[in-house]
Amino acid sequence: MNTMAKKIKYLYILLLFGVAITACKKSNPTSYTQADRIYFYKDNYNPDKDSIVYSFAIKSNALVQDTVKIPLRIMGVAAGFDRTVTIQVVADSSTALPQQYDLLPTIVKAGDYTTNVQLLVNRAPALKTADVRLLLEIGTSDDFLPGVYNSATSTTSGGGSVRFPVRINDILTKPSNWDGFCATYFGAYSQVKYKLVIDVTGRTEFLTTGDDPVSIPQMNFFKKKCRNYLTDLNTANGINLKDENGNEITFPN
Amino acid sequence: MTKQYLYGLLFFVTVIVLGSCYKDKGNYDYTDTDEVVLKTIRDTFNVVLPDSLKINLTIEESMANAADLSFQWVLYPTATPLTRRTLDTTQNLKAFITELPGSYYLTVYAKDRKTGLEYQKRVYVSVISPYSEGWLVVEEKNGACDISMISPIDTIFRNIYSTQNNGELLPAGTNRIPEIRTYSTDQRVFIISPADMIQVNYSNFAKIMDFPEFFWETPAVVKPQEYFANSYDEMMLNNGKIHSRSLNVPPNSVNKLNLPPEGKYYIAPYEIYTGSGYEVYDTIGQKFYMLNTASGNLTPITITGTPIFNMNNIGKKLLYTEVNTSGGQCNAFFKNNNDDSLFAFVYNYSSSQTTTKERYDGLNAPGLKDARLFVGSRLLQLLYYASGNSIYKLDIPAKTAAPIYTFPAGTEIRAMKMYRNLKNSKDPNHNNLIAVATHENGQGKVYYFPLATTGNFTNNTYSKVFTGFNKINEITFKSQK
Missing domain, CATH: 2.60.40.1510 (ntegrin, alpha v. Chain A, domain 3)
Structure with missing residues (x-):
């Protein structure tokens, strides 16, 4: 029994110290210690x-x-x-x-x-x-x-x-946000259409964030400007402009 | 022995647990603080620009002169406050007000330097401009124009535009001042002359915007006619072409007027708003169109029910069209292409479709076919128009017009407008008073004609007349912001 009592005693003392030491320990934030x-x-x-x-x-x-x-x-x-x-x-x-x-x-x-x-x-x-x-x-x-x-x-x-x-x-490359954003205003992508858009708007990118963002009203303006340009071009040429796949170029209403 | 340890441990734990229940009574004392109440002579103040605001602050304390207070008077708009300005840091406010007209809260903060306690009181301040409300009068003299205003208390402010713009005058022929209230209650004032349109500050009429700034691409022909704004939809008419934009876009978007719809058309300068776009009349095709302001496209009118007349093929010359009642009813007046028959068509618009309601052929309305000044009633089925030196009232269902007031011979009727208070529709004059500008014996005059319930002028005459103007080109009622 004495041995048992001692064990319990030491166990309690150890537990008490453990709790006390844990409570007193300052929690420092860890720093990056791995290789750069x-x-x-x-x-x-x-x-x-x-x-x-x-x-x-x-x-x-x-x-x-x-x-x-x-x-x-x-x-x-x-x-x-x-x-x-x-x-x-x-x-x-x-x-x-x-x-x-x-x-x-x-x-x-x-x-x-x-x-x-x-x-x-x-x-x-x-x-x-x-x-x-x-x-x-x-x-x-x-x-x-x-x-x-x-x-x-x-x-x-x-x-x-x-x-x-x-x-x-050195080939016209579809802008990354054409399908998600530009298509609403310019319709389906083609290289011929993109070149027309660049010629009319003077822009190659149509991002809504960054240093030179476009606004939705501005995109509506670009759409109408491209559509008017295409109408004039088709009238002047007497034939409707087609893209590299033979499809007629159009812009949404 | 083990039991002794266990009991000892139990005792130890019990002491710790019970110890946490001990109430901390502390070793400090509570003392009463000074209670401060801030008072002003009233809770609402008006400032007519330019002026100072003076408010004395009375302080009531529970302990005599116990507080050592510092003060801060802060002014901020009652709408979502994006700005705040500290007007003064003394007990009694004295500050020059530079804010734009509008509604503001003024809060005084009094902080006790000894205790750190802060007290506050808020009052309401209405900042108004002498040009906040009244009839704007465009006068022309010696080949140039200026603007005067008749205030609600009948004071006439002369030469407002040139006074605020370093003596600069408006071009000859300045003939229209559209006053705009947007969906966000923003107020804008435009001034249209034959080859220019500018925007001025709604408060002091200082010029803030030139014609090209309205557009993504300035029109080749500069001939502005009208500017309409309803809800999110705005349209400008220039040389019969529509330049529109929708304000329903993300905040801070750069937003200008778009290119006009393609095609051969010339739109009449009258405003029919449907809730999601404008119905407009093409004077070349002699038919109505629906305008989508965001895309800037014109589409045919969608008609429901059996049409009494064909909105998409009227085939007549439009004289005038206007919303008649808030329920969406419109009246349109035509003459045939031989200029020998008059018609009134009534239709109901909605956001997506239009219903033709009534048509009245063969109107008996002397002078209507050549009239150029019209005012529609918003309460009755009536149209007022000027012909010669008389004002006529057309009873539409009765198809008959008769003069209801005649000015002295030789009088030229220059402008005629309904009193429309865009800020306060409960204004008793709202839709119940017509102002008429005349040119008589070399001077301009403005008459007020209150309307009786019959639609005639009350007592068959005017209630007030204002004289001493130059040749008047335009009058428009400007509401408060």
């Missing part, structure tokens, strides 16, 4: 968050080279010095020739949490007939390991990945 990593950042509101299609066709004819910027974010805390990021091309998933692009050095500046991959794209004649693909991948550098492998966005948070596809061409 970096990933392609997907902003939910960016229509190009999952991939970018760069088309020289909607740019000035004089433009022979341009820079595509792809956002990156780090995991961990900012450093007090500039850090380098390794961006590599996944060869077996890419068709772009070396003369069609250049990857500029990617640096995360001291104190920064974000940066951009700067992809220099060159206007090559071959881009007029077919687009080329580049699959970019974050490699390991002295300062960063690849970060989030694949995380989808939600309405409340962004996502990330370590690979990012880019398509480059």
Whole structure:
């Protein structure tokens, strides 16, 4: 019995100490203690968050080279010095020739949490007939390991990945929000119609957010302006304009 | 031994548990605080711009002179307050009011510096402009126009526009002032002249917007005629073409007037609003259309029931059309294409369809076919029109018109409008008084003709006349915001 009583006694003392120590312990927030990593950042509101299609066709004819910027974010805390990021091309998933692009050095500046991959794209004649693909991948550098492998966005948070596809061409490319937004005002997509819309409106993009957003009344105006232009064009030509598939171009009423 | 430990532990736990039930009586004392009541001479104040607001604040305390108060007087709109302005930080308010006309709350906060307690009192402030309400009168002299106003207390404010715009005058022929109240009770005032339209501040008539700013793409021909606004739907008529827009768009959207509908048409400048769009009359095709303001498209009228006349093929010259009653009944007056027969058609509109109700052919209405000034009654089946120096009343069901007032020979009737108070439909003059502007012996005059229940002028004459105007081109009643 004495042994039993001692056990109970020690058990209670241990329990009491445990409770007391737990109660007194200060709860410190945990900090990021893993290796520094970096990933392609997907902003939910960016229509190009999952991939970018760069088309020289909607740019000035004089433009022979341009820079595509792809956002990156780090995991961990900012450093007090500039850090380098390794961006590599996944060869077996890419068709772009070396003369069609250049990857500029990617640096995360001291104190920064974000940066951009700067992809220099060159206007090559071959881009007029077919687009080329580049699959970019974050490699390991002295300062960063690849970060989030694949995380989808939600309405409340962004996502990330370590690979990012880019398509480059000199062919009119359907805007990413055509089906979801533009089609209400311009109807079904075709390259001929898109070229007409660009000629009439002077715009290549019709985003509702960002630096130069369009409003719904403005889209109604664009629709009517395109429709009037098409009517005049058809009247002047004596024949109705058709798209690359042989379908007559129309705009909704 | 084990039992002793168990009892000891139980005792220990019991003490801890009961200890938590011990009432903390503290070692402090309660003291009474000073109770402060703020009072003003009344709870409603009016400010006629430009003016100062002075309010003395009386303080009643439960303990004499115990509080050491600081003050803050804050003014903010009674509608969703997006702005607030601290007018004063002394006990008695004295502040110059710079706010736009409208309804405001004024709250004084008094904070006791010693105790930190805060007391407050709220009063209602109505800020009005001398130009808030009254008959606007467009006068022309020496090839230029200006605006005067006859206030509800019969004061005449002269040369309002030039006074507020550094002496600038309006173009000759300025002939229309559409006054607009939007769905959000926003008030806008436009001034239309033969080759220009501007918007002015509804409070002080300072110019705020030029013609091109109304449009995504400025019309090639600048010939503004009318501007209508109802609910979310706005339309402007320029050279017979419709430029429209819907206000039913996300907040802060850039929103301008669209291109006109395609096609060959020339729309008559009369307003028929159906609840989801306008019915308009094409004077070339001689038929009605429905306008969708968002898309800017014209579509044929959808007619229900057996048509008494064909809205989509009237085939007559429109003289005038207007909403007759709030129930959606409209009257339209026509003459045939030979100018020798007169007609009144009655129809009911709704958002999606129209019903033809009555037609009266062969009206006996002297001077109607050449008349250019019309006022429809909103209470009776009557139309008032001016012909020569007389005002006629057309009894539509009886198909007969007769003069109800004749001005002295040589009088030119320049404008005629119904008193319509867009702010307050309970105004006794609302739809019950017609104002007429004349040009007599080289001077402009404005007459008030109250309407009797029969539709005739009360006592068959005018109740007031205002003189001393130049040549009058237009009169419009402007309501308060």
